[in-house]
Each structure stands twice: as C-alpha cells, then as structure tokens.
Amino acid sequence: MPRPTPVRVVSELASRGYNAEREAVTLLARADDPDRAIERATETVSDDTLTLSAEDVETAVAALESSDPPADPDNTPDTSTANPSVSSGTLSHGTDGTTDSPVETKGSTGGAVEEEKETIERSADPELRSLDVQGDITGRSTGTGEYADFVATFRDRYERLSGLLRSRVNHRPTEAVDAMAGGSDAAIVGMIADIRSTANGHWLVELEDTTGTFPCLVLKDREIASVVDELLLDELVAVEGTLAGDGGILFVDELHFPDVPRTYRPSTADRHVRAALISDVHVGSQEFAADAWSAFADWLHTEDAAAVEYLLVAGDMVEGVGVYPNQDEELDIVDIYEQYEAFSERLKEVPGDMEILLTPGNHDAVRLAEPQPGFDEELREIMSVHDARFSGNPSTVTIEGVTILMYHGVSLDEVIAELPEEKANYDEPHKAMYQLLKKRHIAPQYGGHTRLAPEERDYLVIEEIPDVFHTGHVHKLGYGKYHNVLAINSGCWQEQTSFQKSVNIDPDVGYAPILDLDTLDLTIQKF
Numbered sequence: 130m131p132r133p134t135p136v137r138v139v140s141e142l143a144s145r146g147y148n149a150e151r152e153a154v155t156l157l158a159r160a161d162d163p164d165r166a167i168e169r170a171t172e173t174v175s176d177d178t179l180t181l182s183a184e185d186v187e188t189a190v191a192a193l194e195s196s197d198p199p200a201d202p203d204n205t206p207d208t209s210t211a212n213p214s215v216s217s218g219t220l221s222h223g224t225d226g227t228t229d230s231p232v233e234t235k236g237s238t239g240g241a242v243e244e245e246k247e248t249i250e251r252s253a254d255p256e257l258r259s260l261d262v263q264g265d266i267t268g269r270s271t272g273t274g275e276y277a278d279f280v281a282t283f284r285d286r287y288e289r290l291s292g293l294l295r296s297r298v299n300h301r302p303t304e305a306v307d308a309m310a311g312g313s314d315a316a317i318v319g320m321i322a323d324i325r326s327t328a329n330g331h332w333l334v335e336l337e338d339t340t341g342t343f344p345c346l347v348l349k350d351r352e353i354a355s356v357v358d359e360l361l362l363d364e365l366v367a368v369e370g371t372l373a374g375d376g377g378i379l380f381v382d383e384l385h386f387p388d389v390p391r392t393y394r395p396s397t398a399d400r401h402v403r404a405a406l407i408s409d410v411h412v413g414s415q416e417f418a419a420d421a422w423s424a425f426a427d428w429l430h431t432e433d434a435a436a437v438e439y440l441l442v443a444g445d446m447v448e449g450v451g452v453y454p455n456q457d458e459e460l461d462i463v464d465i466y467e468q469y470e471a472f473s474e475r476l477k478e479v480p481g482d483m484e485i486l487l488t489p490g491n492h493d494a495v496r497l498a499e500p501q502p503g504f505d506e507e508l509r510e511i512m513s514v515h516d517a518r519f520s521g522n523p524s525t526v527t528i529e530g531v532t533i534l535m536y537h538g539v540s541l542d543e544v545i546a547e548l549p550e551e552k553a554n555y556d557e558p559h560k561a562m563y564q565l566l567k568k569r570h571i572a573p574q575y576g577g578h579t580r581l582a583p584e585e586r587d588y589l590v591i592e593e594i595p596d597v598f599h600t601g602h603v604h605k606l607g608y609g610k611y612h613n614v615l616a617i618n619s620g621c622w623q624e625q626t627s628f629q630k631s632v633n634i635d636p637d638v639g640y641a642p643i644l645d646l647d648t649l650d651l652t653i654q655k656f
Contacts, residue, residue: 138163142181145171152183156190166190257400258438260484260528266500266521266588278583283320283575286587287339287365290569291318293387294367304340311376316369317343321362332357334381336368345370345379353384358549359564364573387569389612395596398529398646404439405429406642408537408601409621411492412475413468414448415461416624419475421639424656426478437643439528440483443601443619444490444537446472446512452492453628465494469511476514485517488524490537490602498582499523499539499572500589523571525593531646534595538602538618540565540572540579545603547574555634558607558618562598566591566611597644604629604636608651615649617642 138157142149145167149157153170160166170181170189178185272278294300298316306315319336327333332347332354345368347354360366367385372378407425411417428434447468448460462468479485488503489495495502501522504512509519520526523536544561545553553561565571571589572579581589598616606620620637629636639656 138167141167142171147171147181148179149181149186150183153181153186156183156186160186160190160193162193165193169193255482257402258484258529260439260486260518260526262486262518262520263525263527263593264588265503265524266584267503267519270500270502270582271585272583274583278585281585282581282583282587283363284339285585286570286590287320289587289590289592290365290387291338293569294318294365294385297385298367298369298383300367302340303336303338303343306343306372306379307341307376309372309376311372311374313372313376314369315372315379316367317345317379318365318367319343320365321360324357324360324362334360334368336366343379344377345381347381347384351381353381356384359552359567361544361547361568361574363575364568364570386567388567389569389594389614391612393594393613395613395615395649396530396532397596397649398531400529401436401645401647402438402529403434403436404441404528404533404644404646405437406441406443406533406597406599406617406619406644407622408443408599408619409445409490409604409623410442410472410475411445411448411621411623412472413460413462413465414623414626415459416626417448417461418622418624418638421656422475422622423478425639425641425654426475428654428656429480429483434643436645438483439646440479440485441526441533441535441599442485442487443535443599444488444522445492445601445621446487446489447492447494448623449492449494456628459626459628466507466511469494469508473512473514476512476517479515481515483515485515486520486526486535487512487517488520488522488535488537490522491539495522496582498580500582500584501537523589525595529646531597531649532593532595533597533599534591535599536571538600540574541600541603541618543572543574543577543579546578555603555605556607558600558603558605559609559611559616560607562600562607562616562618563609563611566598566614566616596649604634604638606637606640606642606653608642608653615644615651617644617651 138154157163157166166189169192170186173189174185295318300316300318303317306317309315317336319338321334322337322342323335325333330349334345334347335342336345347357365387368381369383370379370381429437450465462471489501491497494508503519503521526533526535541558541561544564545555553564569591572581575581595614598614600618604621605618607618609616619642620640624638625636641654643652643654
C-alpha cells in the first residue's frame with residue numbers, strides 16, 4: 130500500500146479520538162508500517178492522553194521495530210478514502226480561545242486539472258443560490274468630520290449596545306445614581322471613558338452615558354478584576370455594585386459585556402454547498418504567491434471543489450502604493466490601476482460559474498477610515514470578471530441562510546496591542562476576534578491606530594449575531610468557535626516582505642478555508 134500522507138494519518142487518529150503534534154504525525158507517516166505504528170501508539174499511551182507527542186510515537190515505533198513481526202500487507206486497512214477535512218463544528222472550542230490546530234489538506238495541481246476545467250459544473254440549478262448583503266456603507270456615507278457627526282456616531286453606538294445590556298441589569302442613568310443614598314445597590318450601563326489603577330492597585334473605571342459620568346471601583350481582590358485587562362476605551366459594559374457611604378463611587382460586584390449569548394445556535398444551508406473564504410491576495414507585490422494562487426484556482430476546477438459555489442475575499446486585493454515606508458522597493462507593479470488589472474487577470478483563473486464577493490482592505494484604493502465604502506466605479510469596471518459583486522468593509526453577507534460577517538481586520542492590531550498576550554496575539558488571531566464578538570463591536574476604541582469615520586449610524590456595531598465571522602489583515606491563519614460563532618482568519622497569498630520581517634510577522638501563505646454551509650464544517654486547503 131502507498132505510504133499514507135500526514136493528512137490521512139491525522140484522519141485515522143481523529144477517528145480513534147486523538148490529536149497529535151505535527152512532529153508526531155510526521156513520524157507516523159514515515160514509519161515502516163504506519164498503520165501498526167498508529168495502532169501501537171494509541172494502545173500504549175495513558176488513558177488520559179488526548180494529544181500524541183513525538184515521544185509517544187518514537188516509543189511505539191521502537192517497540193514495533195524490536196519485537197513485532199512485520200505486518201501482512203494483505204491485511205493492511207485501506208485508508209485511501211479517509212476524509213481529510215476537519216469539522217470545526219465538532220471540535221471543542223472554549224471561550225478562552227483554545228482550539229485544536231487546523232489540519233491541512235493539500236490542493237490539487239498538475240495537468241489533470243487543466244483537463245477537468247471545462248467539465249466541472251458547480252450547481253445543477255444556479256437559481257438555488259442566494260447572496261444578500263447588509264450593513265454596507267457604500268453610497269450612504271454622510272460624515273463630514275464635524276463635531277455633530279462624532280456625537281451621532283457615539284450616541285447611536287450607545288443606544289444600540291445599551292439595549293443589549295439593559296435586559297441584564299436594573300440600569301439607572303448616571304445622574305440618577307449620583308442622587309442615590311450611600312450604601313444603595315445600583316447598576317450602570319455606560320461607555321468606558323477612562324481606566325486607571327489606584328495607588329493601592331485597584332482599578333477605577335469611569336463610565337459615561339447620555340446624562341453624565343460616574344466612577345466605578347473594581348477591587349483588586351475581586352474575581353472580576355481578571356477581566357479589567359480586557360477592557361478598551363469607548364466600549365460599552367454594564368456594572369452592578371454598591372455605592373460607597375458618601376454615594377460618590379460605585380464598588381463593582383459584577384461586570385457584563387454585550388457578548389454573544391451562550392445559547393446562540395447558528396443557521397445552516399438547506400443543501401450541501403460550500404464557500405471559499407480568503408483575503409489578502411496582494412497582487413502587485415514582489416512577494417505575491419502566484420504559484421499558490423494558481424494552484425488554488427486550478428483546484429477550484431476539480432471535482433473535489435465542485436460544491437464550492439461561493440468565493441468571498443475580505444480585502445487587500447492588491448498591494449497598493451505608499452501604504453508603508455519604502456514600499457515602492459518591494460513592488461512588482463508600481464501603478465495602482467495596473468495592480469487591479471493584474472488582480473483581474475488572476476481572478477479570471479477562478480471558475481466563471483462561481484458567485485464572487487469582493488470587499489476592500491487597508492491596502493486597497495478606498496478611504497482608510499472605517500467603515501470603508503466599496504470600490505469606486507472605475508475599479509469595479511476593472512474587476513468585473515465573472516460578474517463579481519462588491520461591498521464595503523465591514524459587510525454582513527447572508528448566503529443561503531448562513532450569515533457571514535466580513536471584516537478586513539485592521540482593528541485586530543489594536544486589540545492585540547492593548548490586551549494581554551494570552552487573550553489576543555498574532556499567532557492565534559481568532560482570540561482577538563473573540564474579543565470583538567464579546568464587545569459586539571468591530572473597532573470599539575476610538576483615537577488609536579484604527580482610523581474611524583464618524584457617521585450618523587455606527588456601522589461597526591455587531592448588532593446581528595453572525596453565524597460566521599471572517600477576517601484577514603494580520604496574514605495569519607486561525608480559526609475557532611466562540612459561543613457557537615465560527616471565527617476564521619484566512620491567512621494570505623503574499624510571502625514575507627521586509628516590512629513584515631521588521632515587525633516580526635511570519636505570514637501563513639496559500640491557505641484557503643473552505644466552509645460547508647450546510648453543516649458549518651471547515652476544511653483548510655493548503656496550496
């Protein structure tokens with residue numbers, strides 16, 4: 130029998146209820162008799178072991194080589210039909226951000242792909258498809274930068290998010306709390322105006338609502354003190370506690386985020402259909418991974434990808450011009466319009482019978498301030514390949530009943546910079562996404578690195594809970610579930626640039642998360 134691939138080894142281990150370290154998988158795949166090595170490794174580990182280590186495998190392989198008779202090839206189990214995909218819907222994903230590592234499935238390449246391009250049909254009935262976009266700022270931007278625009282944005286944010294919190298606490302306006310007698314129980318729903326530590330190591334959080342501000346003290350020895358380091362300026366929270374004797378401060382006993390209810394249950398499609406969720410193509414860069422992109426496009430023409438009827442690209446179609454210092458030295462195409470023309474040529478490699486949606490990112494030729502309107506008419510005309518559709522950033526996309534919140538992800542930089550590493554970091558970008566879901570806002574902190582545009586409506590509020598949250602920007606692959614919402618950061622199609630190297634970003638290149646819309650199972654294809 131042919132030696133099994135690491136993917137098939139992982140599938141076999143998964144069928145037995147085990148995960149494995151990457152080195153352990155490699156050792157099993159290279160063993161003289163991989164099936165017996167898997168059998169021995171899973172039999173000899175302790176009962177409480179869930180993840181096989183390289184040491185576990187080395188011990189099992191050594192035991193086979195020293196004492197076991199060679200395997201009878203006629204009795205070797207056939208694993209050629211093992212399913213290489215990973216179902217994110219059945220993995221255990223905690224709210225602390227822990228998750229199993231995604232398993233990679235190699236994409237198809239080679240001449241056989243070219244032969245199949247003309248024969249694969251994605252849907253017997255294209256009329257079964259539906260793709261609707263909500264929350265798109267395109268054509269609706271009214272902000273002029275006046276003071277009144279900022280007031281309108283923050284008032285809209287307060288009203289919509291406070292509505293999610295008032296049902297949990299007996300909220301009173303800050304001016305009413307200020308008039309209450311000392312020792313009274315009180316609750317406030319407010320926007321965080323300030324966070325600072327006291328001389329004694331306690332935390333003073335100043336909350337603001339439409340009537341005023343009120344100081345709230347979180348004592349360092351209280352259990353809720355552990356969540357203070359998750360707080361960001363300008364986000365909305367609710368607190369409950371007891372007023373001090375003079376009534377001038379609230380001692381906090383409970384703190385609530387708008388959050389996603391733990392009881393949330395996502396929707397699914399009525400038929401088996403799949404979507405490819407990618408971002409950060411960066412055509413025009415010298416580091417654009419052209420071979421990986423072509424392998425991905427070729428794979429979309431194969432029978433394995435026949436159910437992939439949707440392609441969603443969450444920003445940074447091109448590398449752009451002048452985005453960071455000395456970028457011109459790393460450009461393969463120096464004209465922005467020529468970059469989009471080159472991207473259009475790359476898009477032509479994708480099957481023409483797919484539904485395609487393109488939203489912008491910070492490298493694209495749209496305004497930097499979020500929410501970002503979609504591409505202008507000239508750029509849409511250039512990228513009109515396969516009747517691609519366009520929307521702003523962020524946008525909520527409903528595909529056959531499944532709601533996908535698409536956001537390029539610039540605010541992830543801010544969340545990662547502000548929060549402790551165990552709660553948000555670049556190697557696990559989905560953890561930072563969990564924080565945005567908890568806060569029910571895409572970019573809660575104003576005045577930081579993320580440029581925010583004032584509008585009459587705050588388009589960055591996550592009012593409707595998505596079934597899937599899809600981001601990019603940080604060039605790292607990460608996925609997991611937060612209260613049953615699947616969070617996916619899709620990596621990139623650009624090798625490491627000198628700028629990325631200078632800021633210690635090691636990109637995950639050539640990954641395509643493939644989502645089964647009928648089950649919300651996730652497969653990671655590597656090209």
